[in-house]
Every structure is written in C-alpha cells, then in structure tokens.
Amino acid sequence: MPTILIVDDSPTELYACQKILEKHGYTVESASDGESSLERAQQVKPDLILMDVVMPGMNGFQATRQLNKNADTAKIPVIIITTKDQETDRVWGLRQGARDYIVKPVKENDLISRVQSVLGS
Known part of the structure; x- marks a missing residue:
C-alpha cells in the first residue's frame, strides 16, 4: 500500500488522520513541523504528503514550495489540510505546488476520495 507522510503540529489532528488512513490500508509516517517534513x-x-499550513517555524506553504523545488521530492504530491478556509489561501496553496486543498475538520470519505484521486487509485 502507498505510504503517506502527515505533517501537522497538532497531535490530535495527526492521530485522527493517521487512524483514518490506516483503516483504509495506507502506511503512515509523520512530521510535526515544516522543517522536519523536508527531512x-x-x-x-x-x-x-498531507500538509498542515499553520505550524511553528516553516509553515506548510513554505514547506510545500521547498518540496517542489527539490529534485528528490518534487514529484511527491502534496495535499494541504488546514483550517485556513479563504479562497485566497486555497489559490496560494495550489500555487506553491499542492495538488489539492482540504479545509479542516476533515471528513473520512472526503479525505479518502481525495487521497485516492491524487494517487490515481
């Protein structure tokens, strides 16, 4: 099964997404901030990669941009998952290279369908 990296500074959000993904057979890795997500x-x-936006240090927009600039990680698709629900935030996230943009709280069916869509499964 595919491996998904969840990047979120909230242990609660991280746990919730992890449980949903594991229930559907995905392997899950995690990082708690933008800097560690790059590593x-x-x-x-x-x-x-499922990327939160609001995190200490490097935010999710910056991390997504860095991932897309690096030849080793540029081909890894990113879905931004955030509480930032303004259209300008969505547009900015997609401009940084994200493939999709989901507003929290995430519903299980929505998350899985978007993950499957981006992964092409």
Missing part, C-alpha cells in the same frame, strides 16, 4: 520526505520518499 522525512527525503528519508521516506512517501507516495503522498
């Missing part, structure tokens, strides 16, 4: 993506080479 984990290089180490793990996940099939997909």
